[in-house]
Amino acid sequence: MNNTTRIKKNYQLIKFQKLVIVSVLIGFLSAFLGISLKKITEYYEEIFFHKASTNPIFFVLFPIFGLSIIYFLREYLFRKKENKGIKEIFESTNSKSKNLPNYKIPSHFINGLLTVVFGGSTGIEVSTVVASATIGSVAQRKQNVFRQYKTELICAGVAAGITALFSSPVAGILFALEVISRKVTRAFLISTLIAVATAFGLVFLLDEKPLFTVAVTTWHLKAIPYFILLGILSGLNSVYLTRCVLFFKSQFSKISVHYYKIILGSVILSISLLVFPQLYGEGYHAIKTIFNNSGDTPMTFSLALTYIGIIILKPIVTSATLASGGDGGVFAPSLFIGAFLGLLVASTLNTLFNANVIPINFVIIGMAAVLSASIHAPFTAIFLVCGLTNNYTLFLPILVVCLISKYTAKMTYPFTVYTYSNSLSK
Template sequence: MWTFKYIMMNKTAQIKKNHQLIKFRKLVIVSILIGFLSAFLGISLKKITEYYEEIFFHEVSVNPFFYILFPVFGLSVIYFLRQYLFKKKENKGIKEVFESTKTTKNLPSYKIPSHFINGLLTVIFGGSTGIEVSTVVATATIGSVAHEKENVFRQYKTELICAGVAAGVTALFSSPIAGILFAFEVISRKVTRAFIISNVIAVSIAFGLLTILKEEPLFAVSIATWHLKAIPYFILLGILAGINSVYLTKCVLFFKSQFSKIERHYYKILIGSVVLSVSLFFFPQLYGEGYHAIKGIFGTSSQTQLTITLGLTFIAILILKPIVTSITLASGGDGGVFAPSLFIGAFLGLLLASVLNSFFNVNVIPVNFMIIGMAAVLSASIHAPFTAIFLVCGLTNDYTLFLPILVVCLISKYTAKKIYPYTVYSYSPSLIK
């Protein structure tokens, strides 16, 4: 009798062990697939956007008439695609991913082409935002669709969505650590064994694909060193970055709220187009993602002499960028606050460094302030300091400024949280009722 029980217990244990092994193998295989598809989508969207944005930006530089034509054309095409191709549904950005991970609701597969196409059209026709959020939602959808394919994956819904997101962020910013940290800090906020396995595999595949394609860092800058005497000014930069990020967040929430009251969508398109056209005409730096403008000021930062005109231009850009970004999104554009945060941080850092050098003879290094500013505003905008650190270090492929970036990102995040506790991702009207 005891022998029979012992044999049965052994068989049960063996069956459980085999079942766990099968689940592990399937999780590995699906993570590889998600990693490849998400990375391929992210790299494709980035390359296509860079290519066409450069062409169209050159066209508007040669013929200013396109400043009027491009925004209204881009927003109109996106509207008609949503009406007649993508089930008449608005894209809600990363909030869609939150809804999916917290409820039984799944991300429908049409979100992949919807965010891919609409994100691309928004940016290349001048919409003052970036493709990062479009990539995040599209790659999250890849993970969501994968989890529905087999019953064994049902319990790993959040993990597989995060794997897609992590691979997509890795593809955009060449930083696997930033990919995993974003998935953890912003989406999941908890770590399980399945999360580690699926996300590590997905970002490894994504980074491997980047290596094969020999992707270069987005910003090729030379960072020599940083000095302890600059720490008080770094702290000041962190506080200013926190304030600027709150301004960006409140602008997005305010304009989305106001535009939601406009019943006819074409009025939204017309208002958005007019604001975009006028802003881009006077400040071409606001066109699209704005990475061309960041590269431009990186190249001239060491020779920048602050004049009244230049100072006012920088201030106008810092005031206008959140407004133009918000109106781009509120009038139907697809995107988020990633690229705008990096843009604002770069200009804020250069402005502060220029003021310190011109009026106080401090002799700080402008390029350091630009890089730290980029990370600080992003950290405060999405409340994810460690994502911002590794993401910006990945963008420059340089970790020289790791320590000051860490300090400033924490300062900017907690400054922003003290002033306003929500981000564009976490805010909901019900929270303030």
């Protein structure tokens, strides 16, 4: 072996060792950030929601207060920059010169927390994804040896963040692949697998429990036609969510005074919360209620109107939250809409057509189906929802329904909130 070959081998070994070390650091920091944000949000959201439930005036006060605080933080602390969500990651990975600045970590952490705990009808998932992606981006800039691994290290942070939130390492890897990278390289596999393993190790050490406690025992072949129906409806509902978000952002962008946006968004949010308190924050409290009471409750006219109202209003209040300056995305809203849609379909089938389907199965499948269609990432949705419930009994029907919902959505409207741009739509 000549000197040149030996030097190249040593350099490759050193580069590999550094990549392993930095991937461990990214995984730990991203997971710590994700778990911290989840715990703090859950704690304060429960307190504030209980306060508003006992005194409805807080459904009016909390949204305008939260959105105002976020505005002043952006104006005077975070360089007057609005958070664009996952599009910020795309802008960074598609450009050699554009990077995710360091302040995006505290910006998304704080603003995502404030949005949800004060009633903003979205979730912390996108806040976590962008903040953890920034951890990867910062690590990539620290040493010249990592310059070529920009996308890979950002994906490592994203995958670790998703793993921490949903206790599903497979969902983390698939989200980084399906949504962010869309290609597999050796560096992607090394960095992402190590970061995810580190993140899942932290989740295991902290004994993080699944978000939802569900007992799913079986599913029946006779339900397949109804699952297909649910998949089609989920795809259409996801398009409605996407179009709502894009429409509200477009209309609110025409308002020149930012505080008018806050007032308008708060009015929409407050009125909706007064009518349907289930729309408060992430809405996971409402989904837990569904899981606890999703037996064979007969579908009444008033109950059907409630479910339909919630399904129609959720995209509107989510869009108003985001357009008026709230921080978040469509992860939690998609899971929320899917849960109520699944329950509505199952209860209607059982009451009107004596279909004898299992409502809880439809709730879980609906969650995965709407998420799959909203982000055009069916495999992420499958493992994410299975991780949320810590149950893989429904894996096969979820797979089928997620594919149906995705392609229904894609044929109806080819964009997601992540991929849409004015130039593409013309």
